[in-house]
Amino acid sequence: MNVIVVGAGIAGLSTAWSLVKAGHAVSIVEQGPIPNPLAASGDHHRIIRRAYRAGTGYGLLITEAYEAWDEMWADLGENHLDARGFVCVSREPGDEAEEYREGLEEGKFPFELLGPEAAVERWPFLEAGSFRYAYFSPEGGALHCRKIAAGLAKWLRANGANVYEHSKVTEIDAEAGHIVLESGETMQADRIVGAAGAWVLKLFPELGGELKTFRTALAYVEPPADLKAAWEAAPVILDVGGTTDGYMIPLTRGAGMKFGSGLHKVPTSDADWNREPVPGEGEAIRNLFSPPIARIEEYKVTEVVTCAYTFTDDEKFLAHETGKCLVVSACSGHGYKFGAAVGRRVAKAIGDGDVVGLRAWLRAEVA
Numbered sequence: 001m002n003v004i005v006v007g008a009g010i011a012g013l014s015t016a017w018s019l020v021k022a023g024h025a026v027s028i029v030e031q032g033p034i035p036n037p038l039a040a041s042g043d044h045h046r047i048i049r050r051a052y053r054a055g056t057g058y059g060l061l062i063t064e065a066y067e068a069w070d071e072m073w074a075d076l077g078e079n080h081l082d083a084r085g086f087v088c089v090s091r092e093p094g095d096e097a098e099e100y101r102e103g104l105e106e107g108k109f110p111f112e113l114l115g116p117e118a119a120v121e122r123w124p125f126l127e128a129g130s131f132r133y134a135y136f137s138p139e140g141g142a143l144h145c146r147k148i149a150a151g152l153a154k155w156l157r158a159n160g161a162n163v164y165e166h167s168k169v170t171e172i173d174a175e176a177g178h179i180v181l182e183s184g185e186t187m188q189a190d191r192i193v194g195a196a197g198a199w200v201l202k203l204f205p206e207l208g209g210e211l212k213t214f215r216t217a218l219a220y221v222e223p224p225a226d227l228k229a230a231w232e233a234a235p236v237i238l239d240v241g242g243t244t245d246g247y248m249i250p251l252t253r254g255a256g257m258k259f260g261s262g263l264h265k266v267p268t269s270d271a272d273w274n275r276e277p278v279p280g281e282g283e284a285i286r287n288l289f290s291p292p293i294a295r296i297e298e299y300k301v302t303e304v305v306t307c308a309y310t311f312t313d314d315e316k317f318l319a320h321e322t323g324k325c326l327v328v329s330a331c332s333g334h335g336y337k338f339g340a341a342v343g344r345r346v347a348k349a350i351g352d353g354d355v356v357g358l359r360a361w362l363r364a365e366v367a
Contacts, residue, residue, distance in 0.1 A: 001025070003350060004179060004189040006169050006203070008034045010145065011328055011334055011338060012042040012153040012195035015071065015350075016161055022347055026189065027162040029179065031168035031199070035149035038275065040197050040309050042145065044255040045217065045335035047236050047247060049086045049098035049140035050109045057364030059107045063337065068340035069143075076151040082252045084235050087123070089292050091131045091241035100239060101135055111137040125227050129243055130291030134255035141334060142236055142252045168231020169196070172203050174323030191350055198308035200270035204327055210318060211310045211329055215274055216265035219282040220256040220303040224295060231257060235281035244288050255304065261288045268308070277304035317342070317362035321355045328362075 001024045006014045008030035016028040036042045048069075073079040088097035096183030104111050110319040112135060119134035120126045126134070128163055157163050171180040178188045196203055198213050223231045228251070237248035249255075260346040264285050268274070282301035289298035310329050317338075328346050335342070342362070348356035 001350070002190045003027075003193060003355060004187055004310075005193045005195060006172065006179060007195035007197055007199070008036065008116075008149070008163075008165075009039045009195065009197045009285070010148070010339030011197070011346070012193070013149060013156070014068075015193050015328070015346045016156055016196060016343075017152055018076070018344045018347030019350065020156060020159050020161050022189075022351055023280055024347075024350070026156070027164065027189070028156065028161060028188070029167050029169055029181070031166070033165050034153040034163070035146040037091065038308075040150070041336050041339065042132045043305055043307065044146055044259075045142040045249050045252065046122070047140065047249065048081065048109065048143050048240060048337040049238050050104065050137065050239060051086070051088065051140070052103045054103045054106040055308070056103070057333075058338075059103050059109075061299055061361070065338045065341040071344075072148075072152075072205040073342045076155055078147075078151060079149065080144040080147045081141055082144065083141040083250070084250075085136055085138040086236040087132045087134055087136050087234075088127065088239045089119070091165035091292060092243075093132075095239075095241045095243070096245065097239040097241040104137060108138065108283045109136045109139060111274050119219045121361065123153070124230050125223070125234070125293060131138050133261045136235060138318065140236055140238065141257075142249050142266075144253060144255065147325050148333070155210075157195060158313050164234050173326055174325035177324035186272060190324065192325040193350065194325055197270050197329075200202060200310060200327060200329055201269075202271070204320070204322075207318075207327065207329075209310055210320075213268050213271055214265040214309050214311060215268045215283070215306060216260075216309060217239045217277060217285060217304055218258050218260045219280055219285040219301050220258050221286060221299040221307065222302050223251075223257060224298040225358070227295075240289055240292055242291075246289055248289070248293075259285050260291055261285060266308075270307040275306045275308075277306060316364065319349075319355060319359040319362050326350065326355065
């Protein structure tokens with residue numbers, strides 16, 4: 001089968017990888033470079049972890065995600081997961097960190113519970129007296145997105161796929177099975193996979209009732225000199241508790257230290273809107289992390305990176321079939337860690353036609 005994949009974020013690249021392995025003729029078309037720093041999956045790194053709220057279903061699917069990443073590392077010849085584990089800090093009863101702990105307990109996944117004093121002794125960047133408890137899980141870490149994207153693009157080219165960079169798709173004719181590029185050129189296929197991330201609504205505006213686009217930003221920081229060694233050895237901070245909805249990725253494999261918060265996002269109708277950082281934006285993000293991070297004003301903001309995401313109301317993934325096109329939206333803020341598994345599942349649905357089964361898997365309604 002001749003398949004065109006539109007979009008070379010993690011969902012598109014992983015789908016192309018799996019389609020090639022299944023014997024299909026594949027072309028992947030990306031509007032920018034690969035990796036594309038403007039894409040939701042185009043930043044330096046993203047978190048992978050087993051912690052999910054009890055009963056969501058994604059705690060079960062994460063095992064398949066790990067298996068898919070292992071398959072990908074074998075093909076790429078290099079492992080781009082820094083498996084340093086993760087920490088959550090609970091500051092209020094019933095906060096997200098506590099819900100994640102309950103999910104780990106439900107899944108019988110290992111973790112170590114620490115009181116405040118023990119946690120500060122192990123991780124001296126935490127502020128004593130600012131949290132109830134912390135816990136550490138060895139099963140998590142940082143996926144290095146740009147290295148993964150570059151590795152997949154190289155693998156696809158070496159294995160016969162057509163990889164088109166700087167080739168913006170302006171129209172998809174789902175019934176006819178062809179796409180139109182900004183240059184005016186057209187491409188024809190038996191099947192099309194729409195994996196355009198936050199730009200999907202420009203190609204399929206009818207999905208606006210299900211998908212909402214948000215503009216967010218991440219702050220890269222330089223920690224205080226006396227805490228740098230502690231951060232270099234630290235786990236990923238998955239959640240800082242309270243209402244911050246904040247995570248931190250420490251210094252890892254040459255990539256900088258990052259702060260991100262779900263509080264720092266604004267709705268937009270255009271994925272290209274306001275992608276330049278606003279003055280003071282990085283400091284505003286950084287300051288959300290005090291407490292439980294001590295001496296927050298000593299963390300120097302070195303870079304602010306903006307992102308555009310699509311979200312469904314329930315923050316689950318979406319699959320929409322129209323004509324010869326299968327649209328997949330795997331953003332929703334937690335999609336990257338499932339990227340390799342999403343690609344395998346989408347490729348399977350292209351092969352066997354079971355889009356209903358794909359949709360149920362993407363929504364974590366079946367294991």
